Amino acid sequence: MQKTNVRAYGAEAADASLEELKINRREVTAGDVEIEILFCGVCHSDLHTTRNDWGGTIYPSVPGHEIVGRVTKTGADVTRFKTGDIAAVGCLVGSCMECKNCKDDLEQYCINGWVGTYNGNDKYLGGHTYGGYSQKVVVEEHFVLKVPGNLDLAGAAPLLCAGITTWSPLKHWKVGKGSNVAVVGLGGLGHMAIKLAKALGANVTLFSRSENKEKDALALGADKVIISTDPQQMKKVHGEFEGIIDTVPTLHDVNIYVPTLAASGTLVLVGYLGPLDPMLNSVPLILGRMSVAGSLIGGIAETQEMLDFCGEHNITSDIEIIKIQDINEAYERMLKSDVRYRFVIDMASLQN
């Protein structure tokens, strides 16, 4: 298979910094779209993957799955894109397209295994997939999204992961006009959850451990902020929320939020991967028919729906634009939550 060599940024090992390297991209096949990457958001998963925090990272690791760019070439069978179009790619670049979940537009739950934008199995070139910290990407048309023309392209990039990850549970658990929703944590995901829930018509509460998040949260659209370490404040919202989107990526006690759910309410974990410690207590779940659930990014159709919704409501992520050369410093700042609220790489910097 024909391929071209392009510039990228990645890590050669778990303990290595990200540096410039070269990767191969396939020449477009009939069903492919080639995209020159303009902006790429920086997700916590990028950092976890390059450092092998979850195990299973294959090196060199080129992360990045919040990709916005310009179409530079299309295959013969491509119908929805043409050269010059603005296009986007999220966390998925492939799935079996045949299983029940794929047929239900739930490619992210593909029974035969979806292909991640990075660290996935590259069925075209062999080896593993490389993400958006690169000049170009070649993706099957089905997994390429359209970006509404009114959106700021850099601010739109994080919609592809942070946006869809919070949108999907909001929609699946039917958040809409008048819903009472809470968001745990104000980071990349949390700030998108507030914006999207608010635009859907919900009353939105932010749970935060620090009082200094209040001003920002209200500016983003939250109706109120509850300090989760204050038992008095927590008591005031007992039984209030139909849904809670818990975006905290680190170990934390879920039990303190469960009693703030209304009967039949659901707390959805979208950030933390691992055992629930302290142990989840079933008593409040049973006494209120509550659920603790998880949710992973979103399907392709749902991602397009979210992008279109963001276009209608002019929603983008609050971002700080960086050069690719500053990525290692950005990771360190991200670990300290020192970002409001998402780093986005201006990929023009990779040309320099």
Next chain:
Amino acid sequence: MQKTNVRAYGAEAADASLEELKINRREVTAGDVEIEILFCGVCHSDLHTTRNDWGGTIYPSVPGHEIVGRVTKTGADVTRFKTGDIAAVGCLVGSCMECKNCKDDLEQYCINGWVGTYNGNDKYLGGHTYGGYSQKVVVEEHFVLKVPGNLDLAGAAPLLCAGITTWSPLKHWKVGKGSNVAVVGLGGLGHMAIKLAKALGANVTLFSRSENKEKDALALGADKVIISTDPQQMKKVHGEFEGIIDTVPTLHDVNIYVPTLAASGTLVLVGYLGPLDPMLNSVPLILGRMSVAGSLIGGIAETQEMLDFCGEHNITSDIEIIKIQDINEAYERMLKSDVRYRFVIDMASLQN
């Protein structure tokens, strides 16, 4: 308030056996129905309450909330019952009737606190409520159910707790024709879950730790039995179930069942009250948009719906009838799961 003294069976302390004692029942007020108790099912909660396993038991404790009997008197405002009718009472004898949940027919999640059939606050006589191990009970009409005429009365008694506890989650999570459902544990609740799910049109699988449950499970309506301690068998049902009703009342590892859920599936705990140990792992929840939920008995309208459904499908519990004098022995056998599948007290024995 006028009251009458009736015979009952109860415990005077956590470490005491159940013995005959006398309790007061109020004279019917305008809204009340007085019922001569014919049969009363024996629930694990009866045992836990009399032994103060959950704390908070008030003595003397007279348990029993699976009550079927004959109406002996009705208040002036009662319209749905008359003397001589067969009637039933379940786990609830009161709620605020004014909160959002009560208005939604979810009295079991009453925000202001529902009144348990035993060990609840008796707003009429003061003190606490006494359950169905007694000659008579007086209950507000709203909390009295009708029993379809074709049902065996003794076999119908356990429907009031074991039946509704499994029916409510089956309905809430929309189990119907062609659904793939699993039941964990084959006891009082589990055997009702199988019968009800099957009658709703679902394909039903029993998870059991012991192979000797297979014959019974199939006879009750299960389509297959999976031995949960056999990794090969568990692997075969990976991703299969839209819903799992987990009836096990003791500590057990929920994590082994989660991967058998289909995408967006829910495991509902109806038996075990306490911390989930080993810790619940969020990874499979997130990777499959799965939920772990709880569910508590059911509302009054839903309980009537379940009884009517059981009438149409001629469903009752598989029971062993005992005399009230054998209740302490029955508790010991229940602790060893030595009952197929519910003890029911023939309350005529209390007259002897």
